[in-house]
Amino acid sequence: MEDTSVVQGTLDLLILKTLSVEPRHGFGVARRIEQISNGVFKVNPGSLLTAFQRLEREGWIDSEWRETENSRRAKYYSLSRSGRKQLDLETASWKRRATAIERLLKAEA
């Protein structure tokens, strides 16, 4: 079976990035990650909800109960100002590390 779990330590980054476009509810975020990654990443609901709690307490995202387009109540998350800063930080950090790994892999080849 193919490994569809999210790369360790990147779930926060993926959530922040997903929310940077527009506010979404939990399933919306999971869906989006799956779609954009072409199904490479599948998010575990438990980890996702836990991550939301954590990010909210860090002050990076805000939450709000709202009506959905099909008129049901759902908890919408949006990126806060400090969340945007955190996203920039984590993006930069990820890029730096990804480049380094890429280089290592090439060097071995």
Add this chain to the structure above:
Amino acid sequence: MAFWRRLRYGLRSLISPGRAVRDIDDEATHYLDELARSLEARGMSREEARRAARLEMGGKIALRESVRDSQWESAVEGWFADLRQAIRGLRRNPAFALTAIATLSLGLGAVSAIFATVDAVLLRPLPYPNSERLVSLVHTAPGINLNELRMSESFYFTYREESRVFEDLANWNGNHAVVTGLGEPTNEPTLYVTCSFLDVLGVKPAIGRGFAPGDDEPGKPRTVILSDGYWRQKFGGDRSAIGRTLIANGEAREIVGVLPAGFEFMDEKISLIVPARSRREEVRLIAFGASGIARLKPGVTLEQANADVARMIPLAPAKFPINPGWAANTFTDAKIAPALRTLHGDLIGDIGKTLWVLMAAVGLLLLIAGANVANLLLVRADGRRQELAVRAALGASWNRIVRALLSESLLIGLAGGALGLAICYLALEWVRSSGFAGLPRLASVVVNESTVLFAFATGVLASLVFGLIPAWRYSRPATTDAFRSSGRGMSQSRDRRRVQRSLLVAQVALAMVLLAGAGLMLRTFLALRAVDSGFSRPEQVLAIRVSIPATLVSAPELVTRIQMDIARKLESVPGVSAVAIASAPPLEGGATHPVLVDGFDWGIAPLRRPRDVSPGWTAAIGGRLVAGRDFTWRETTEGAPVAIISENMARELWSEPGAALGKRLRRSVNQDWSEVIGVVSDLRDDGAAMAAPTLVHWPLARKERGGTLTISRHLDYLIRSPRTGSAAFLAELGQALRSVNGNLPLANVRTLDAIYRKSMARTSFALALLGIAGAMALVLGVVGIYGVVAYSVAQRRRDIGIRIALGATLQGVTQMFVREGLAVSVIGAAMGLLAALAVTRLMQTLLFGVAPADPLTYGLAFVCLLAASALASWLPARRAARVDPAEALRAE
């Protein structure tokens, strides 16, 4: 920022856990619905889609828990749940809970009370700014065998002019002043000080001003500062008191200031502070009537200060002339040397040793109480073996079980701490109000935040330590064994008994140490009581101080006349059997002076305890006239050249009391000789534990060479009567006094017995506390032994039944169990004996007339402990012997 957010969110979910749970559940439900819908959209049937979605989500509860577990508040909730369960557990076993809490609280109460005392007396700094820089100016004079020499005016001026280490210094002297003009005349405790006094302490008056330099110079207006209490009492706290005039000892003084509330100094009672006047040019070299305090410059050590004082002492003779009539070399021969101490050290003296011994004693008591609680917890955990096994079988982790067990002991610790605090509060109230402890700084011994913190912290610590013993034993129960029920898991129970017995041995050993300590204090107390103090029936002797200020009666002849009249009037009060006047009652006459004896040529005459007395002194205190005769009133009031000495002085100089009669003494070379006309029995004037000083009794008045009469205006009247306790008697005495002169205040009324008990206060205090600790230790030890034997009997009913069925006698069965209890206590007591031998040596300074290794005390404590434990094991053992074999066997 993030921290506060986390805290806020966590608290919110703790306060309304239902909402937090609902929030997560709603979100999960929505997620599930959306997931199902998206699956359905991909072509699954509704049913299939829901099942697949649920499969992906996992259980709802598991999801909720996994989300919540990531947050800090869930750990708190876990603890709360444990505590709630522990409360339920304790409420189901009230006997166990109450016994454990009460036992622990006794130990905690005792420890907290002593801690509060140690904290207030020894540890807390004095209530002045930078109080660590304050020192008492104390000296020694080995040349005249004086361990402690305080301050003189000559030294005050010398240090003031020459010192390199003092920022400032002051002399002070506690005394009384008669205040008139504010209602009834009263005798008020008054501090006579140099003007710098309050500045040295760093205290500013609450209203008005302090003394200004020059306030103590003759010719300037006289001033006075009031204590807060006196100001409120006499002026109702009226600020306009400043500037008004107060008459003290007949002198009008302007009130310039009021001290702050709570001002304290050397445990002196203070109503007034007045500047003591002195003219520098009139100061003589040797007059050590005062005490001195100084504030060291920052960074100066006590050693440096002592060195500087040692440098300054030889400078004094060049500045001040020797007292008239004294040999010029007296000063150098006295070999005066500095012995400064911190003001705090001077105030508390050597009470520290007593307090630390008591702290150790109550610490042991707490250990015993803790061991008892641990034993109770063991029994309880044993009873819960099945429950714990079920929990473990259901997958409770090791630390969950430890937590559950510890929660109970934690609760016991907290409850014990609270109850212990209450006990501590009551004990301190009692000690403070009874005043029997004789402790310095007693007024500041209160329950405060640090006491509360200490009580709870100690309670929690003790409960955790002692709770860990059963937790450690039972956290990994042998599951199968426990399930087999009915407690026939012999190995386990034997194991438990071993732990229990070790605890018991420790308990008995500690009890032995405390009993030995208490026994030694008791022996000390009895030895002190047995000492012939030199007076008898002290409870029948009242001492009353009456001062006759010069402004009231100025002529010395008239003063002595009035003093005699007062004594006569007091004598005529019904029930009075003897009256005497003296410069101080027994045990309160601290000073010593050199006395020259005709025919002896000492370099410096040995010091004697002087006391000015009227006729009847010996009769009033209940001593004996050994040889010669008493003074007459005429001799006493006219200052005749006569003296009465104590038996030990007569024996020292002439080896026989009778031989002293007719010999001659004098206080200094420019006085006439006085003839020894009587020898009286010795008096333990420095307390029962100290050797009796050699005494010289002089007449109340003294005739100088020029014919002038020197008198004392402040004297104590000693009245012997069986009516001392009654208020009516005191009223009659007051009437008798006023019939001589209506303006004389009665002050400082106390019985000789009170003075005597005060002198033994420290011993009584240590005895009371060690006695209580020892008794409690004995009771706890006995209860422990009873418990263990009773438990053992209950466990072995079947065994007993078989034995009895096989023909064992009642006596044999009883003996078997008594032996079991005794074995534990013999081992414990023997170990305690060894420990006591090592530990009681620390008590040496508290003891009198008994060695720390006193065999009688140890033997008695040992026997007492064994007898108690024999009884404690015999009671349950007797029950064992009454087991009906048929019934016991059937019960299995």
